[in-house]
Every structure is written in structure tokens, then in C-alpha cells.
Amino acid sequence: MKPTIIIPVIVATVAALCVAALGATVTDLGPWYQGLAKPAWNPPDVVFPMGWTLIYALITVAGITAWRAARTAAQAEWVIGLFALNGFLNISWSILFFRFQRPDWAFYEVIALWLSIVAMIVFCGRFSKSAAALLVPYLVWVGFAAALNWSVVQLNAPFG
Template sequence: MGKSWIIPVTIATFAAIIVASLGATITDLGPWYQYLAKPDWNPPDQLYPIVWTLVYALITVSAITAWRAAPDSRLAQWVISLFALNAFLNITWSLLFFRLQRPDWAMVELGFLWLSIAVLIVFCGRFSKLAGLLLVPYLVWVSIAGALNWSVIQLNGPFG
């Protein structure tokens, strides 16, 4: 790895740690969440940090790979901007669902989060197939979260 990797690796890793930390801080598995009715297929709570750690690692490698593969600085800036928007949407979902206790609002926001991941896959995949493929598990995991979010709404709504 040459010196040209130092800045992308440092920034992407730092950003991933911040987003993961904010998401973890916002996520409250206290009484409100514990008393929600959930579907039988709800993954065990212990699985979430394991999967999210893997997903964030893949997102980080994807961001670095796409940033480095961008053919010019304008496209590299788009890569950074799209990942930043996705990070904002990721954190916002946790805020809406856990802190504001509004799974209904979180479900609407999740549509934007899902779309942002799909856009990242297509955009980054144009100049790095690997960067796009590394985001597929993220899209799958958010799709599962969406199905779970919908089930929580159906089993517990209305909210607010």
C-alpha cells in the first residue's frame, strides 16, 4: 500500500468509527424496545453488533476502494458525498426508531436509506465492481431491518 492510500484509509476508518459509535449511542435496547412485540424471526439482540461490525468494515473498504478508483477528483468528491449522505441516513434511522420511538417515521426514512445504498452500489460499481459488491451485504441487512421495522409497526402500531 503506497502513501496515496493513507488519506482515504484514515478518513474512511475514522468516519466509520464515528457513524458506528453514534448509531450505538442512539440505539437504546431498554424497556420500550424490549416490550415491543416482534416477529418470531427477529434475530437475537447479540447478533446485531456482530453483523453491524462486519457491515461497517465492508462499507469502509468499499468507500476506500471507490474513492481510490474514482477516475477524477470530481467523482471522488461524489463518492465522499454519497457515503456521507448514507451515514447521515443510517444514524437518522436509529434516532427515529430508538430515541424518538417512532418506528413509523423510521420506516419512511428507511426507504431513503435503502435507496442511498442502491445508489452507492450503482455509482461506485461504475468504476469499481468490488466497491459496489462490498455494499450488497449492507443492502441485504437494511432490507432485513426494513422487514423487521414493518413487522414492529404491524404488531405495535399506531405510534405517537
């Protein structure tokens, strides 16, 4: 296999695994989280790891697809940059919500996360419709998470 084919696969897979592992590490479903009032439409806790596993797989495939479809080195660098920014925002949300126990701050951060997904879809869609399409479930998932986050803020504020 040529390095130009395998390198994007390795990099995207390792990056997705690192983001997933860091996010899982800072996610604490202990007494503080269990004590939060949540809306009636909050899914059972078991749904989230299953959902995130699927989402991370789609993000990985989207990143590989977009990187390979990039027509120039500059486009490939933008793909890497946008996905890296998104990974940072993804982990930051978990830190704000679970470690700092600030769902109010996390809500504002999740807006930035959602917008970063929109940016990835728009940018990647210029040269890879399939990469953009693979990111749509992530956008929907984070939109749902943002609505859930807002409900938690409304039901439990003030924080800090």
C-alpha cells in the same frame, strides 16, 4: 506510504467509526424496545452488533476501494458525498426508531437509507465492481432491517 494511499484509509475508517459510535450511542435496548411485540423471525439482540460490525468493515473497505478507483476528483467527491449521506441516514434511522420511539417514521426513513445504498452501488459500480460488490451485504442487511421495522410497526401501531 504515500499520502494519496493512506488518506482514504484514515478518512474512511474514522468516518465509519464515528457513524457506528453515534448509531450505538442512540440505540437504546431498554424497556421500551424490549416491550415491543416483534415477529417470530426477529433475531436475538446479540446478532445486531455482530452484523453491524461486519457491515461497517465492508462499508469502510468499499469506501476506500471506490475512492482509490475514482478516475477524477469529481468522482471521488461524489463517493465521499454518497457515503456521507448514507452515514447521516444510518444514524437518523436509529434516532427515529430508538430515541423518538417512532418505528413508523423510521420505516419511511429506512427506505431512503436503502435507496442511498442502491445509489452507492450503482455509482461506485461504474468504476469499481469490487466496491459495489462489497456494498451488497449492506443492502441485504438494511432490506432485512426494513422488513423487521415494518413488522414492528404492524405489530405495535399506533405510535406517538
